[in-house]
Amino acid sequence: MRDKFIYRNGVVTEDGKVDLEERGFQFGDGIYEVIEVREGKLLFFAQHFARLKRSCAAIQIEHGLQEETFKAQLKELLTKNSCDDGMVYIQLTRGTYPRDHAFPQPSGAPGVYAYTVQKDFANMWSLPATAVLADDIRWLRCDIKSLNLLGSVLAKQKAAEAGADEAILHREGIVTEGSSTNVFIVKNGYLQTHPASHLILSGVTRSLVLKIAADEGIPVLEKAFTTEELFSADEVFFTATTQRIRPILSIDGTTISTEPGPVTEVLQKGMQTLLQKELQER
Numbered sequence: 001m002r003d004k005f006i007y008r009n010g011v012v013t014e015d016g017k018v019d020l021e022e023r024g025f026q027f028g029d030g031i032y033e034v035i036e037v038r039e040g041k042l043l044f045f046a047q048h049f050a051r052l053k054r055s056c057a058a059i060q061i062e063h064g065l066q067e068e069t070f071k072a073q074l075k076e077l078l079t080k081n082s083c084d085d086g087m088v089y090i091q092l093t094r095g096t097y098p099r100d101h102a103f104p105q106p107s108g109a110p111g112v113y114a115y116t117v118q119k120d121f122a123n124m125w126s127l128p129a130t131a132v133l134a135d136d137i138r139w140l141r142c143d144i145k146s147l148n149l150l151g152s153v154l155a156k157q158k159a160a161e162a163g164a165d166e167a168i169l170h171r172e173g174i175v176t177e178g179s180s181t182n183v184f185i186v187k188n189g190y191l192q193t194h195p196a197s198h199l200i201l202s203g204v205t206r207s208l209v210l211k212i213a214a215d216e217g218i219p220v221l222e223k224a225f226t227t228e229e230l231f232s233a234d235e236v237f238f239t240a241t242t243q244r245i246r247p248i249l250s251i252d253g254t255t256i257s258t259e260p261g262p263v264t265e266v267l268q269k270g271m272q273t274l275l276q277k278e279l280q281e282r
Contacts, residue, residue, distance in 0.1 A: 012080055032145060145201055181243070182205070
């Protein structure tokens with residue numbers, strides 16, 4: 001459940017009402033970001049804000065946000081909600097107008113909203129995960145972190161009904177990503193993941209993992225792989241903002257490994273170091 005105060009169009013308030021003609025509500029016409037909060041600090045805010053700007057540009061929303069000002073407003077939200085550990089959810093839409101599919105003319109102010117949820121995500125990545133395969137039925141601009149998430153919702157529901165933690169998506173046998181995560185495999189010491197393209201959302205944590213791998217001398221292939229290669233991998237893990245690097249031990253009931261693999265563990269340790277550095281600098 002979200003905390004009491006929300007951020008709405010520049011103001012921290014208790015009023016969470018949204019107009020029925022809000023285009024995010026009517027059309028899913030907007031984008032979102034999720035940022036982990038730890039010790040009252042917004043982790044990797046600059047990277048999340050940069051992706052927010054890219055997503056807005058891709059769907060032609062002029063957001064008007066200034067990075068440092070917006071960060072200060074979100075910190076005010078954290079303080080008002082006494083949120084030290086958890087997440088902040090940000091949603092930015094084209095705004096509120098009489099219902100019409102085309103962009104409103106003239107365009108006005110966008111709708112910018114945020115709320116916090118208190119939860120300790122620190123140990124999520126120590127929990128081994130299971131997964132199922134699911135067809136990737138999403139639209140062809142998955143690189144935009146848009147509000148249009150029905151394809152991901154249906155995939156996650158398939159995982160939930162199977163008692164699994166995540167659904168790994170594929171297009172005709174080519175693995176793309178998870179329903180809300182990026183997916184990596186390790187084979188013969190090589191780390192492999194789908195290249196950043198319109199078919200996946202390149203996560204902030206995905207980018208951090210690639211940096212850690214480079215620092216650790218782990219060879220990386222940003223190259224698509226098949227479901228057959230997925231099942232024959234030595235290690236499989238997924239990445240996400242609130243789960244960081246989480247090993248997948250089985251897929252569709254087939255065991256991939258019985259414990260986190262050595263490459264996964266090296267990357268997890270590297271992530272812990274990176275997080276500590278982020279906390280110290282903020």
